[in-house]
Amino acid sequence: MPVYSHSRLETFETCPLKYKFRYIDEIKKAEQSVEAFLGGLVHEVLRKLYDDLQLEKLNTMDELLESYAANWKKAWGPHVRIVRAGMTERNYFDYGAKCIRNYYEQYRPFRQSQTLGTEARLIFPLDGEGKYQVQGYVDRIARRDDGIIEIHDYKTSRSLPAQQKSDGDRQLALYQIGIERQWPDTRGVELIWHYVAFKETRRSRRTAAQLLELRQQTIELIDRVEHTKQFEGRRSALCDWCEYKPDCPLWRHPDSVLALPPAQFKADDGVRLADEYAKTKYELHTLELRLEQLKEQVIAFAQQRNLRVIQGSGAQIYVRLGEAEKFPGKREELRAALENVLKKAGKWEEISELDTAALAHALEAAKWPAELVAEVRRFATQVARDSVTLRRAGKSAEDEAE
Ligand code: SF4
Known part of the structure; x- marks a missing residue:
């Protein structure tokens, strides 16, 4: 040493x-x-x-x-x-x-x-x-x-x-x-x-x-x-005083292109890739927001007219209205108590790290003893789980992403 x-x-x-x-x-x-x-x-x-x-x-x-x-x-x-x-x-x-x-x-x-x-x-x-x-x-x-x-x-x-x-x-x-x-x-x-x-x-x-x-x-x-095996860089105001800044992977590219004239800057492979990524990410975010709004409109439409399938020109939208069980997440108060119940019942290995989605699945599959299901369910709260599935012509609803 x-x-x-x-x-x-x-x-x-x-x-x-x-x-x-x-x-x-x-x-x-x-x-x-x-x-x-x-x-x-x-x-x-x-x-x-x-x-x-x-x-x-x-x-x-x-x-x-x-x-x-x-x-x-x-x-x-x-x-x-x-x-x-x-x-x-x-x-x-x-x-x-x-x-x-x-x-x-x-x-x-x-x-x-x-x-x-x-x-x-x-x-x-x-x-x-x-x-x-x-x-x-x-x-x-x-x-x-x-x-x-x-x-x-x-x-x-x-x-x-x-x-x-x-x-x-x-x-x-x-x-x-x-x-x-x-x-x-x-x-x-x-x-x-x-x-x-x-x-x-x-x-x-x-x-x-x-x-x-x-x-x-x-x-x-x-x-x-x-x-320590991985020595990661930590950017801070002190980097300007660091003698290794010209070799540093956190600064090498920014420092090398920021000094370029505008045309050369725009032509740089890294700049073009970063710009394309940023643009796509922004568009994706905008689309996700729009999709969320449309989903709410579709659910409202289906509720008002008591519909479960809405026909479009080239696709149908399947609507499922209902509630689902939600269990305490890692940082929530009742989490430790719930883990104890599962460990005592010898069910911990089945879901190893408590994955609340896997837990909800296990309960739905109805393979556990009724008393344990009842005890675990004491930790659950009911949350709205409305879903909208787009189904293109010729595919089953299960094949499609939500
Ligand atoms: S320039 Fe790089 S190596 Fe130097 S302090 Fe900053 S992150 Fe660390």
């Missing part, structure tokens, strides 16, 4: 197909969203800040911004994709610089806690046998004077989550499991997120019971991933 990580599991939860592309087929993409690109560079600068501090060097804000600008210039290229319309490289560069300035102003002189590691890799088992291994990279691990270990995470997102969301976050809580294993005599752990665009911090603590539940849920999720 592979070593899992929060982001690996999150990818599966967001879109199983993306998970397959990335982790099973191991398709590597040079392409990167601008958000991920700038997030990586902001992380790099904050890492430098704390790494240098450990060697007693306090960078000025200008030094950090210079380092950020140099790294940006070196790494920027056509592989960085801007999705949002109207945004430029400059907009994102400035946004990243603002994140660094905010953090610097908020925490200078950065002596709130002692750094134990930056970009620190944790790898740990979730179970006693070591079958379910999890790994992750912590942005910064630090220890306060009161002995509490802090797990820091930098967020460059443009939205600030509610406290509740931080309290339910899986990633840092998983890291806590790894930290407590690494330092078993730790006096406590605090999870801290820095929303650097807002100069805001979120903090959260987890109890032993919550961590136990998290272990269990994560193991169950890993089992689900391991047993």
Whole structure:
């Protein structure tokens, strides 16, 4: 079994197909969203800040911004994709610089806690046998004077989550499991997120019971991933940021034809097929509605004149008026009680999955004991079952569809 990580599991939860592309087929993409690109560079600068501090060097804000600008210039290229319309490289560069300035102003002189590691890799088992291994990279691990270990995470997102969301976050809580294993005599752990665009911090603590539940849920999720055979795509607003979109069967055709000039678009085989299907489906729906109206008119006509057969030019219409028994469907209240009666009477296998139409048939066939029929019928309600059968000349009514 592979070593899992929060982001690996999150990818599966967001879109199983993306998970397959990335982790099973191991398709590597040079392409990167601008958000991920700038997030990586902001992380790099904050890492430098704390790494240098450990060697007693306090960078000025200008030094950090210079380092950020140099790294940006070196790494920027056509592989960085801007999705949002109207945004430029400059907009994102400035946004990243603002994140660094905010953090610097908020925490200078950065002596709130002692750094134990930056970009620190944790790898740990979730179970006693070591079958379910999890790994992750912590942005910064630090220890306060009161002995509490802090797990820091930098967020460059443009939205600030509610406290509740931080309290339910899986990633840092998983890291806590790894930290407590690494330092078993730790006096406590605090999870801290820095929303650097807002100069805001979120903090959260987890109890032993919550961590136990998290272990269990994560193991169950890993089992689900391991047993998945069909990795279906899940379309969402996030698809525009997915590096596999050009390969994705949910987007390949729409994306390839929507950019075509109108004449070429209309000539595309897929477009023509989809148009024909949509047109036929619409016509069918219109016809079904019309047929329903005509059926009602035929029944009313037959009732008014007390007729059971109506003659047309090339066909006759057979009309059956009456009632039928209807039994509780799968989601209806009396369903479980009805199933019990049938199971107790040993009749369950005859209709296996309770198929109410098959049940009505079995009763009509009158092969069951009278007491059982009476008991089952207690669950039935009478519903109108008027039917109209079209019979073309030369065919029996039974040969025709309703
Ligand atoms: S484009 Fe969307 S549906 Fe396709 S793999 Fe990516 S996330 Fe999944």
